[in-house]
Amino acid sequence: MTMESTMELDDLKQAWQALDRRLQQQNAINLQLLTDSRVRTAKSGLRWLRVRSALQIALGVALTIFFALFWIEHRDNIVLMASGLVMHAYSVLLIIAGVVELLLLIRIDYAAPVVTIQRYLTLYRQWRNRAMPWLGLSQWLLWIPETLIVFKVWLRADIWANAHEVVYIFLAIGTAGLLGSMWLVYWSPAALRRRVASYLDETNAGPAVMRAQASLDEIARFERE
Amino acid sequence: MDATATMTADTRQAFGALLEQHRGIVFKVANTYARDAEDRADLAQEIAAQLWRAWPGYDPARTFSTWMYRIALNVAISFLRGDGRRRRHTVPLDELPDLADGNAADHETGDRVRALHRFIATLEPLNRALLLLYLEEHSTRQMAEVLGISESNVTTKIGRLKQRIRDQVAPTGTA
Numbered sequence: 001m002t003m004e005s006t007m008e009l010d011d012l013k014q015a016w017q018a019l020d021r022r023l024q025q026q027n028a029i030n031l032q033l034l035t036d037s038r039v040r041t042a043k044s045g046l047r048w049l050r051v052r053s054a055l056q057i058a059l060g061v062a063l064t065i066f067f068a069l070f071w072i073e074h075r076d077n078i079v080l081m082a083s084g085l086v087m088h089a090y091s092v093l094l095i096i097a098g099v100v101e102l103l104l105l106i107r108i109d110y111a112a113p114v115v116t117i118q119r120y121l122t123l124y125r126q127w128r129n130r131a132m133p134w135l136g137l138s139q140w141l142l143w144i145p146e147t148l149i150v151f152k153v154w155l156r157a158d159i160w161a162n163a164h165e166v167v168y169i170f171l172a173i174g175t176a177g178l179l180g181s182m183w184l185v186y187w188s189p190a191a192l193r194r195r196v197a198s199y200l201d202e203t204n205a206g207p208a209v210m211r212a213q214a215s216l217d218e219i220a221r222f223e224r225e
Numbered sequence: 226m227d228a229t230a231t232m233t234a235d236t237r238q239a240f241g242a243l244l245e246q247h248r249g250i251v252f253k254v255a256n257t258y259a260r261d262a263e264d265r266a267d268l269a270q271e272i273a274a275q276l277w278r279a280w281p282g283y284d285p286a287r288t289f290s291t292w293m294y295r296i297a298l299n300v301a302i303s304f305l306r307g308d309g310r311r312r313r314h315t316v317p318l319d320e321l322p323d324l325a326d327g328n329a330a331d332h333e334t335g336d337r338v339r340a341l342h343r344f345i346a347t348l349e350p351l352n353r354a355l356l357l358l359y360l361e362e363h364s365t366r367q368m369a370e371v372l373g374i375s376e377s378n379v380t381t382k383i384g385r386l387k388q389r390i391r392d393q394v395a396p397t398g399t400a
Binding site for chain 1: 261344349351360362373390
């Protein structure tokens with residue numbers, strides 16, 4: 001055989017069988033090692049994600065009711081009503097996000113065909129990767145209506161009515177934080193941006209979105225003849 | 226309460242016996258998707274744990290090996306894709322088992338195995354699953370059932386794999 005010689009799939013089959021025989025002798029992995037911790041990890045993976053989604057939906061429902069009652073009660077105060085409406089909308093988004101996640105997670109059954117399950121897993125990852133950065137960034141502004149509502153409900157104090165300038169300062173801080181975060185992610189020097197992207201990648205964002213999309217494209221290609 | 230927690234000793238024994246009987250599937254999938262010995266052991270354990278977890282839902286009317294392949298491949302592909310820090314896609318040649326016992330035929334086999342591993346490392350996770358099932362001599366129908374694609378699609382993809390092998394694979398060290 002020469003360097004230029006090529007191989008056929010059936011040549012690889014012979015190589016595969018040879019490798020298999022050798023690995024059978026060498027594999028010292030004990031499959032009976034179904035230790036409690038290993039099984040617990042396997043059990044808790046998807047189950048914990050389902051519980052987290054269910055809790056998110058429950059929290060979203062409770063907050064939706066709370067904020068709806070709040071803005072209805074303060075229809076005569078435009079700033080408080082707007083704060084309640086913004087938080088109401090955010091709570092509805094929490095519910096929608098939780099339901100989407102739960103529906104995807106419920107469909108994940110490892111005993112189902114490989115292409116189907118890989119698509120659901122990738123869709124789930126892509127959903128998390130896309131939703132999480134926006135949920136994070138929105139907190140830079142959402143804390144402002146949250147603060148106005150908390151002061152009104154628990155301290156009976158209307159910050160806007162008593163000190164407009166405090167709300168303007170809140171808005172300035174929130175906008176600066178939002179722009180700062182966006183600068184770090186999109187406009188900072190390349191070296192810093194890479195470090196931020198690497199951190200975001202670990203926390204379900206950034207390049208992970210592209211990887212999830214690449215996986216979905218690969219699955220779609222595989223399904224096509 | 227989780228169904229596996231309530232399984233009887235007989236059920237555990239039945240699962241253990243079936244796992245032992247088909248343990249080759251776990252090793253082959255782990256060897257195809259994991260890079261080194263540590264990852265292989267880790268993946269094999271992960272597959273075994275997921276099989277145990279899914280066992281209460283197994284329908285005895287269905288083929289055990291098909292059920293097992295689906296779970297093993299799903300776990301392995303997730304293992305490959307899921308951990309950004311995990312080294313992936315390549316199998317270092319120095320970690321392949323030594324197949325040569327000194328004679329020319331063994332050297333040739335060793336070269337072929339290395340060529341096979343290099344080729345596997347270039348494949349996307351789903352094509353890797355298809356190649357594994359083909360090398361294990363599964364029928365087109367079985368491959369379609371495990372992967373969840375049509376039989377004609379399996380045939381087409383096998384044809385493309387053959388072409389890729391002709392184009393890309395040549396044993397090294399055989400000048």
